[in-house]
Amino acid sequence: MVLKTCLRPRARGFFLSVLLAAASAGGALSAAHAETVSFERLTWTEIQARLQGGTDTIIVPVGGTEQSGPYIAVGKHNVRAQSQAERIAERLGHTLVAPVIAYVPEGSTIPRSSHMRFPGTISIPPAVFEGVIEGAGESFHVQGFRRVVFIADHGGYLSYLKAAVEKLNNKWHGQGEALYLAAYYDSIGGAYADVLRQKGFGAALGKHADLSDTALMLAIDPTMVRQDALKKAPLPGTALGVYGGDPRPATAALGQIGTEIQVQAALSALGKAR
Numbered sequence: 001m002v003l004k005t006c007l008r009p010r011a012r013g014f015f016l017s018v019l020l021a022a023a024s025a026g027g028a029l030s031a032a033h034a035e036t037v038s039f040e041r042l043t044w045t046e047i048q049a050r051l052q053g054g055t056d057t058i059i060v061p062v063g064g065t066e067q068s069g070p071y072i073a074v075g076k077h078n079v080r081a082q083s084q085a086e087r088i089a090e091r092l093g094h095t096l097v098a099p100v101i102a103y104v105p106e107g108s109t110i111p112r113s114s115h116m117r118f119p120g121t122i123s124i125p126p127a128v129f130e131g132v133i134e135g136a137g138e139s140f141h142v143q144g145f146r147r148v149v150f151i152a153d154h155g156g157y158l159s160y161l162k163a164a165v166e167k168l169n170n171k172w173h174g175q176g177e178a179l180y181l182a183a184y185y186d187s188i189g190g191a192y193a194d195v196l197r198q199k200g201f202g203a204a205l206g207k208h209a210d211l212s213d214t215a216l217m218l219a220i221d222p223t224m225v226r227q228d229a230l231k232k233a234p235l236p237g238t239a240l241g242v243y244g245g246d247p248r249p250a251t252a253a254l255g256q257i258g259t260e261i262q263v264q265a266a267l268s269a270l271g272k273a274r
Contacts, residue, residue, distance in 0.1 A: 003175075005108050009142050016079050016135075028216045030112025037086055037090055037095060037096055037098070038088040038097055039058065039084065039096045039097060039098050039099065040098075040099045042096075047096070047143070050096065050254045051143065051144045051145070053055055054094050055094045055095065055096060055145075056144075056145060056146040056147060057089075057092065057094060057095040057096075057145065057146065057147040057148075057149060058095065058096045058097070058098055058140050058145045058147070058148055058149070059088060059089055059095060059096070059098065059149045059150075059151060060085075060098040060099050060101065060133075060136055060137070060140075060148060060149065060158070060197045060233040061078075061082050061084070061085040061097065061098070061100045061101070061149045061151055061153070062081060062100070062101045062104065062133075062151065062152045062153065062154070062159070062161060063075075063076075063077035063078035063079075063080070063081040063101065063102050063104070063112050063153050063154065064077040064078070064083070064102065064104040064106060064153065064154040064156070065077070065078065065102050065103070065104075065106070065120075065121065065122040066106050066115040066120070066121045066122075066154070067115050067118035067119070067120045067121050067241045068208065068209045068213065068241065069208075069209035069233070069240055069241045069247070070116050070210075070229045070233065070240060071212065071214070071224070071226045071227075071229035071230040071233055071247065072209055072214060072224060072225055072226075073224040073225075073226075073255055074120040074121065075102070075224070076213070076217055077153040077154045078100045078102045078153075079217075079220060079221050079224060080153050080216060080217065080220050081100055081151060081152075081153040082097070082100045083159060083220045083221070084092075084151070084153075084184075084220070084262060084263060084266075085097045085100075085151055087259075087263050088151075088263055088266045088267060090204060090271075091263070091267055092267060092270060096145075098136065098140065101132060101133070101136070102122070103122055103124050103129070103132070104123075104124065104129055104154065104156070104157045105124060105125065105126045105129050105156060105157045105160060106122065106123035106156065107121070107123050108123075109123060109186075111217045114156070115156075115241070116249055117121070118241050126157070126160045127274035129157060129160050129161075129164075129169075130160050130161075130163060130164040131164075133150065133160075133161060133164035133165070133168075134164050134168060135159050136148075137150075137164070137165070137169065137178050138171075139219075140259035141168070141172060141176050143179075145176070146176050146177065147176070147177050147179060147273075148168070148176070148177070148179070149181055149270065150165060150178070150179065150181065151181050151184045151185070151266065152180070152184070152185050153185070155185065158185070160182075161180055162180050165178045165179065167178045167202065177273075178267055179273060181266055181267075181269055181270070182264040183266060183268065183269035184262055184265060184266040184269070186265075187261050187265035187266075188212060188216070188258060188261075188262060191261050191265065192212065192257065192258040192261045192262070193205055193212065195257055195261070196211065196212060196254070199254075201249060201254075203245075203246070203247075204245050204246045204247070204249055204250075205245045206242070206243050206244025207243040207244050207245075208241070208242065208243035208244075209241060209242040209243065209247060210242070210243070210244060210245030210246070210247055211246060211247050211249055211250050211254075212245070212250075212258065213247050214230065214247040214249070214255075215250040215251060215252070215254040215255035215258060216255045216259060217255065218250055218251060218252040218255045219252045219253075219254075219255025219256045219258070219259050220255070220259060222252060227240075227263055228255070230247060230248060230250070231248065233246075233247060233248055
């Protein structure tokens with residue numbers, strides 16, 4: 001009634017079209033929320049509904065913020081772990097993905113050691129890291145997640161992660177499971193490295209910011225790789241934060257092989273763990 005008396009016909013039509021567009025957009029957003037596997041993009045009532053509807057697993061991606069040579073952005077591990085966790089969750093079903101844990105042990109601050117020798121690295125003490133893992137795991141456990149799965153994109157903190165997972169399982173006494181998914185991390189230095197060697201790239205493999213590291217990043221988010229700096233990269237050396245291997249032959253296509261190997265390894269391990 002208000003529309004008829006207060007607005008001219010053309011204005012009423014425009015106003016109604018705006019309302020319909022808003023309603024359509026709202027429906028699309030609701031559908032997107034219904035499909036997302038991201039824990040942090042859901043409301044608490046939506047998470048509760050997922051749990052009641054059979055979602056029983058949450059994947060906690062553990063990354064790390066560290067230098068990766070002059071050509072890979074310092075959030076490399078975080079972006080990769082989050083993206084891969086979402087791919088695994090979507091294929092697994094009834095699974096959500098927690099916010100990535102970006103603060104991990106990366107070396108001493110006094111004196112500065114390991115990756116902390118470079119700007120761009122964030123390090124926390126191992127005891128603090130273990131406390132974060134335990135606290136996150138307990139938070140998901142009490143909400144009703146039967147399995148809390150931790151995946152790691154970086155090898156420097158694995159012993160601390162495993163120790164925290166063991167503490168959680170001892171605390172839960174079989175009423176739920178905390179799981180460190182070793183197959184996810186191990187597949188990069190194992191099956192993926194084997195494929196790269198078979199393709200003739202064995203000499204380009206190293207331990208950090210090498211061909212493998214760079215290719216994986218190009219496959220997941222090429223904006224994290226500085227192509228100009230990569231092309232001009234001098235021979236690897238610890239002074240530049242590159243530990244062995246020549247990154248310059250890296251391509252997104254090579255990286256896609258590794259990302260798929262990693263996802264399949266994780267799915268296989270999770271299937272066996274059920």
